[in-house]
Amino acid sequence: MSRGGANRSGPARAALGIAGLLLFLCAWQAIGYYRLAGLSWPPLTDVIALLADPERWPLLGRALSATLAAMTAGYLLGIVLGLGAAVGAHMFPIAHPGTDRLAAVVNSIPSIALGPVFIVFLSRESTAAAIAAAHAAFIIYVAASSGLAAASRGHRDLLVVLGASRLSRLRHLDLPASLPSLSTGLKLAVPAALIGTIIGEWFGAPRGLGVLIVNAMQNFQIALLWSVVVLIASTSLALYSALSLLERACYARFA
Amino acid sequence: MNAIGRTAVAVLRNGWGILLLIIVWQAWVTAMNFNAIVMPRPLGVLQDLIGFPEVYWKNAVYTIGAAVIGLVLGMALGTGLAILAWLSDVLEGMLTPLTVLFSSVPVVTIIPIVARLLGYDFSTVLAIVVIICFFPAFVFTTSGLKALPAGADDLFRVLGARTPARLLRLALPAAVPNWSVALRVAAGHAVLGAMIAEYLMGTAGLGYLFAETKSDFNMERAFGATAVAMVVSILFFAAALAVERRVKERWN
Amino acid sequence: MTAAIHVDRARKTFDLGKGKSVEALAGVSLEVRPGEFVAIIGPSGCGKSTILRLIGSLEEPTAGTVTIDGRPPRELAGAHRLGVAFQDHALLPWLSVWQNVTLPLQVAGVKPDDAKIAALIRLVGLEGFEKARPRQLSGGMRQRAAIARALVLGPEVLLLDEPFAALDAVTRRYMNIELQRIWTESRITTLLVTHGVDEALFLADRIVVMSGRPGRIIENLDIDFPRPRMPALMRTPAFHALYDHLADLLEPAAAENEPVAGGGES
Numbered sequence: 001m002s003r004g005g006a007n008r009s010g011p012a013r014a015a016l017g018i019a020g021l022l023l024f025l026c027a028w029q030a031i032g033y034y035r036l037a038g039l040s041w042p043p044l045t046d047v048i049a050l051l052a053d054p055e056r057w058p059l060l061g062r063a064l065s066a067t068l069a070a071m072t073a074g075y076l077l078g079i080v081l082g083l084g085a086a087v088g089a090h091m092f093p094i095a096h097p098g099t100d101r102l103a104a105v106v107n108s109i110p111s112i113a114l115g116p117v118f119i120v121f122l123s124r125e126s127t128a129a130a131i132a133a134a135h136a137a138f139i140i141y142v143a144a145s146s147g148l149a150a151a152s153r154g155h156r157d158l159l160v161v162l163g164a165s166r167l168s169r170l171r172h173l174d175l176p177a178s179l180p181s182l183s184t185g186l187k188l189a190v191p192a193a194l195i196g197t198i199i200g201e202w203f204g205a206p207r208g209l210g211v212l213i214v215n216a217m218q219n220f221q222i223a224l225l226w227s228v229v230v231l232i233a234s235t236s237l238a239l240y241s242a243l244s245l246l247e248r249a250c251y252a253r254f255a
Numbered sequence: 256m257n258a259i260g261r262t263a264v265a266v267l268r269n270g271w272g273i274l275l276l277i278i279v280w281q282a283w284v285t286a287m288n289f290n291a292i293v294m295p296r297p298l299g300v301l302q303d304l305i306g307f308p309e310v311y312w313k314n315a316v317y318t319i320g321a322a323v324i325g326l327v328l329g330m331a332l333g334t335g336l337a338i339l340a341w342l343s344d345v346l347e348g349m350l351t352p353l354t355v356l357f358s359s360v361p362v363v364t365i366i367p368i369v370a371r372l373l374g375y376d377f378s379t380v381l382a383i384v385v386i387i388c389f390f391p392a393f394v395f396t397t398s399g400l401k402a403l404p405a406g407a408d409d410l411f412r413v414l415g416a417r418t419p420a421r422l423l424r425l426a427l428p429a430a431v432p433n434w435s436v437a438l439r440v441a442a443g444h445a446v447l448g449a450m451i452a453e454y455l456m457g458t459a460g461l462g463y464l465f466a467e468t469k470s471d472f473n474m475e476r477a478f479g480a481t482a483v484a485m486v487v488s489i490l491f492f493a494a495a496l497a498v499e500r501r502v503k504e505r506w507n
Numbered sequence: 508m509t510a511a512i513h514v515d516r517a518r519k520t521f522d523l524g525k526g527k528s529v530e531a532l533a534g535v536s537l538e539v540r541p542g543e544f545v546a547i548i549g550p551s552g553c554g555k556s557t558i559l560r561l562i563g564s565l566e567e568p569t570a571g572t573v574t575i576d577g578r579p580p581r582e583l584a585g586a587h588r589l590g591v592a593f594q595d596h597a598l599l600p601w602l603s604v605w606q607n608v609t610l611p612l613q614v615a616g617v618k619p620d621d622a623k624i625a626a627l628i629r630l631v632g633l634e635g636f637e638k639a640r641p642r643q644l645s646g647g648m649r650q651r652a653a654i655a656r657a658l659v660l661g662p663e664v665l666l667l668d669e670p671f672a673a674l675d676a677v678t679r680r681y682m683n684i685e686l687q688r689i690w691t692e693s694r695i696t697t698l699l700v701t702h703g704v705d706e707a708l709f710l711a712d713r714i715v716v717m718s719g720r721p722g723r724i725i726e727n728l729d730i731d732f733p734r735p736r737m738p739a740l741m742r743t744p745a746f747h748a749l750y751d752h753l754a755d756l757l758e759p760a761a762a763e764n765e766p767v768a769g770g771g772e773s
């Protein structure tokens with residue numbers, strides 16, 4: 001009876017969620033089957049058939065592993081850069097405003113403009129990972145910065161009174177206190193890094209899901225185009241969910 | 256004199272990173288002796304910006320238009336759907352998993368699909384911005400409508416408030432802070448999303464300018480387009496941030 | 508117009524999930540006559556708030572009935588005839604004091620009478636703070652704004668759940684005197700939950716003592732000090748005698764948690 005109360009039981013909510021999902025998939029199938037959106041919208045069954053076709057697996061597998069490799073490299077590099085900058089700014093407060101501004105400006109560089117820069121400074125092959133790293137680094141930096149500032153004044157005072165050095169305060173208080181926020185950042189950085197990788201691949205990577213997208217689009221391979229997007233979405237969702245678990249554990253333990 | 260000194264210190268404190276970035280860029284290009292076709296110098300880009308303002312201006316207006324219209328539409332759609340979901344438990348139950356699913360999907364990858372559906376023109380750029388802005392608006396507004404001050408829900412029930420009063424006087428005002436966060440997130444992405452869409456399939460705009468000039472090896476203009484896009488994007492973000500600050504102040 | 512409250516063998520069990528549940532109230536019966544001021548005291552967690560929430564239509568009893576003038580509380584709430592102040596003030600942070608006090612009228616769709624609202628705000632001593640936001644007020648001032656809001660509809664039943672718990676002793680006493688004055692003028696049926704035995708004695712026509720858990724009523728004490736009551740009342744032997752009696756009734760529950768050898772028998 002009360003609106004916005006979210007007072008439905010667990011099973012009922014799950015059933016509604018599944019119903020919503022099924023409705024979405026049915027709508028997809030119907031639009032594709034009856035050509036309601038033209039030839040560019042394939043029925044769901046076509047996409048599933050393509051993804052389930054073993055003959056396609058080598059092609060998709062090669063592209064997926066190339067994208068995953070570039071993304072992982074960029075993601076890890078992004079963590080190192082973002083976390084490093086946040087800890088540095090935290091330890092040297094005088095540098096903090098400048099680091100914030102730099103991060104904001106670097107973040108506002110359109111990813112498509114990073115492509116040519118990285119191609120010149122690095123190489124065609126590493127451009128995808130580099131853009132992924134740039135995307136991830138910013139999110140990690142923001143999350144880590146706010147996390148490092150999250151410890152309570154009382155705890156901080158306590159450690160100062162106990163005579164803890166800057167470094168041991170970082171180790172015993174600020175870093176643990178930053179873990180919840182950081183874990184959220186780690187989670188959000190996954191789709192961001194994946195986007196970065198795909199955009200990077202558009203700048204002439206030899207293989208990868210981004211390359212497949214562009215090829216499929218140019219050759220009007222509609223089912224392939226949708227299949228690759230579904231593959232990317234599923235990858236993103238799987239990694240995102242895994243890191244959500246990590247996030248939940250961090251909040252349970254440290255928040 | 257003193258005032259100038261203080262300003263200089265402030266600029267250095269806030270801007271050392273950006274200055275460093277520009278200096279490293281200039282030094283690198285000079286040291287490697289890059290041709291301007293490969294990698295322009297900061298000064299060359301600045302000259303082109305000052306020399307041909309109308310080229311940038313025309314395309315910037317196009318991109319800003321797409322970003323603003325898309326932002327407004329996306330925010331309106333996301334907010335409206337969040338309110339509908341608040342009104343109907345069934346709708347909310349059906350939408351929640353779907354939005355979680357979609358908000359983890361890289362939107363940029365569906366640009367080619369949207370382009371094939373809507374055509375290689377402004378409507379695709381607009382649709383992408385709308386989609387990009389929709390998700391934060393929906394997700395943040397949904398949680399905001401439930402972030403009620405302690406005891407307020409009980410109070411409204413005892414007062415015998417009906418659904419319209421609860422929505423207008425309690426849930427919607429309570430959602431404003433979250434909504435302003437959504438606005439900030441969406442504003443930051445709107446310009447950059449529009450740029451990527453224009454780059455891939457636009458017929459005008461800063462992303463298109465970038466793509467065109469890059470393939471003509473006019474890197475100075477390509478970088479000029481980038482610089483303009485950055486300024487626009489930062490302005491969008493700053494405006495939304497100012498809104499958010501005002502809201503936080505008022506809403507506690 | 509004031510109303511009678513009728514709680515008849517009300518039980519309340521909360522489902523904690525995983526097959527567990529907690530019995531908050533084990534068959535509580537309580538009659539409040541129209542215009543009566545009843546205070547409920549009892550150890551923490553004994554179900555005082557639960558009773559108030561049942562009467563305020565915020566919870567349904569697991570068994571038994573709760574009625575106001577013979578009708579379910581929900582109807583009174585729906586007709587905008589209930590006034591409440593909770594322990595935490597529940598002021599809306601985005602509204603000013605004036606707007607917070609006016610809120611119940613707006614929810615009821617009644618046109619606010621500016622003079623009446625100004626009078627209410629003056630009554631609770633907040634004049635000059637009409638435009639202030641809750642965060643700009645002290646804890647006590649917020650609580651007073653909440654009281655003004657509870658009164659603005661001219662309710663038939665006033666439910667107060669430890670409304671003065673956050674106040675210092677001086678402000679609290681002042682608020683007690685003010686509340687008595689307001690109540691004497693309006694004679695609203697009032698149910699006050701409090702931890703302050705002296706507060707209950709000073710204000711109430713009747714004090715209900717509860718024991719925990721599950722919550723039940725162990726004493727129903729008429730307090731017939733003449734009104735208006737003055738602060739000097741609190742220094743009389745009669746007051747002290749009743750105070751000691753009530754304090755002893757509350758004692759065993761405290762001893763339950765901290766057993767002290769050979770102590771606490773009366």
Ligand SMILES: Nc1ncnc2c1ncn2[C@@H]1O[C@H](COP(=O)(O)OP(=O)(O)OP(=O)(O)O)[C@@H](O)[C@H]1O
Binds near residue numbers: 530531552554557
């Ligand atoms: N929503 C709820 N869900 C589960 N248990 C509840 C809920 N509300 C109250 N309880 C339980 O019911 C019992 C009585 O709670 P109640 O809030 O009525 O106590 P109280 O007498 O008001 O205590 P206090 O003086 O501390 O405010 C407690 O054991 C509490 O844990």
Ligand SMILES: [Mg+2]
Binds near residue numbers: 555556557668
């Ligand atoms: Mg209570």
